[in-house]
Amino acid sequence: MTTTGTQVPGPAGLPLLGSMFDLKRDSLGTFLNAQREHGDVVRITAGPPGLRAELYAVFSAEGAQQVLATESANFRKDNAFYQEVRESFGNGLLTSQDEDHVRQRRLVQPLFTRRRVDGYADAVTAETAALTAAWRKAPDATVDVVSEVTALTLRAVARILFGTDVESAVEVVERCFPIIGDYALQRGYSPANLPRRWPTPANRKAAAATEELYAVCDSIIDKRRADGEAGTGEDLLSLLARAESEEDGSFDATEIRDQVLIFLLAGHETTATSLAFALHLLARHPEQQELARAEVVRVLAGRTPRAADLDALPYLTKVLKEAMRLYPAGPVIGRRAVAATEVGNHTIPAGADVIVAPWVTHRHPRYWEDAERFDPERFTPEREKERPRYAWFPFGGGPRACIGQHFSMLESVLALAMILQEYELSAVDVEVPVGAGITLRAAGPARCVVRPRTT
Structure with missing residues (x-):
């Protein structure tokens, strides 16, 4: 491919170390700056001579679409980060490539149709009911929604899996996943x-953590096969x-x-992040919280939500x-470029x-006015149509694209409806610091006072 793009600009950083300390201290803030x-296309260098890494960051919606969709074959999961995740959590859908990925996706796709996923709603509502019951005994009526919701989503996805x-x-996953995840992240x-x-x-x-985690999964798999349970x-x-x-x-x-481990990794941490911050944002914004609750009360009238209720809960x-x-x-x-490619009039080398x-593009002033403000009305159908697909x-x-996105939305909407x-909710911690791990990670508590409703 012949490219005509200009040289990619970027921060100078320190003379010998580039942006290494900035990325280590606050990678998300470094990308925003x-x-x-x-x-929208930036070259960032980090590390000492001889070990220096170069990173090309693409921040526009159009560039993201090029990397992930229209020229996706040229941007592969060949980087060091994915290799470490692959070695720790197996060669499942998240990490596999080429024919392995195509084959896996074809085999797994029927398990994630809307009809099949809607059948998981009972597991989600059962686990959410247990959570809301436990909150009535919370000391000072205060809970950390990040840790609470992470436990909820783990139990829900484990129930659906196992x-x-x-x-x-659950106990093994809770204990071993953080150890393995942090290890893969550090090496990556x-x-x-x-x-x-x-x-x-x-x-x-x-x-040791990997061996224990693999053993519990293998034991359950072997038990199914021995008992013939997999047949029904x-x-x-x-x-x-x-x-x-x-x-x-x-x-x-x-x-x-490998598929089970990837589903556990991708299926509980990601949904926990979305649900926890939705709760915390509503706890900080009483007007929007009341609008959401009014919709829930009107639609459900006190009953347990079902998958069929999703379309009736647009707010x-x-x-x-x-x-x-x-x-x-x-x-x-992250991706790695196979061939030199022009993105946004800049050349990214082979x-x-x-x-x-997403952290940056979701705050891009070209697509989002007053981007740090919480405003659910950005997502009316009319306003969604006005924005580029990858804004x-x-x-x-x-x-x-994530094969489990309908499941994530189903779980989040049902759990949010039951909690409201x-x-x-009212927020104790107004600001919650975050950092980039394998998934977005809260670097502090997101405590909320949870008061039982009387009407």
Whole structure:
């Protein structure tokens, strides 16, 4: 491909280390400043000579669409970050590529049709009912919605995955996932790593957590196969075990485990982020909270919500979309360019590490007026049509778009409706610092006072 683009601008940073300390201290703020000061395609360097990394950041909606969709074949998941996630959590849908990914997606797609996903609503409402009941005993009527909702979404996705074996999995996942995730993240962004097999304290700790996590998944999978439960069960694990086609065959035990681990990773942390920040934003904005509650009361009249209620709760959907704009669960998405490519009249070289950043694009002044303000009315159908397709992309996009986005919206709307039915929320922590991990991560509590409603 012949390119005619100009040299990519970017921050100078420190003479020997570039932007290394800025990225380490606040990568999301660094990307925001880069867009404001240098435009929609920016080159950022970090690290000492000999270990220096170059990163090309694309911040426009049009550029994001090019990287993720229209020229997605040229931007692959070949970077160090995805390799570390692949080694830690397996070669599932999030991390696989080429024919592996095409085959996996074809086998898994029938498990995520709207009709199939709507069948998971009972698991979501059962876990949410347990959460709202527990809140009545909260000390000082105060809860940290981030930690509470993370536990809720983990239990919900584990119940959907494992059915009656949920209890044996949740405790291990809660304990091991953070260890493995932090380890993969640290290695993914480090300029140099020791081999995983070397017996360093970090390697040994991560290996022990990985072994325990793999063992519990393998045990449940083996139990299903031995008992013949996979032949009739409707939990996601049983469906994965039965998934097959003449063209793609079926998953073996290791492939099933890889899919389970990726679903656990992507299926609870991302939804927890969206739901937790939706609750916290409503707790900070009483007027919007009351509008959302009025819709819930009118539609549900005190009953438990069902999947069929989603279309009748448009304001709740707008609240969640606005929460995902301000706090996208995947704030930064990485790729590696195969060939030199022109993006926004700048040339990105072959082999370059490239990011698109919902965190920045969702705040871009070209698409979002007064971008830091919480305003669910941005997501009326009329206003959505006015914006470019990739001005808002919390689920990624193109052929690698999140397969579970309907499930995430279903779970979030149902849980939000049930919580607003029972509680009025007010924020204790007005500002919640965040950082970029594998997913967006709260760096402090998001405490809310939850008062049971009396009418």
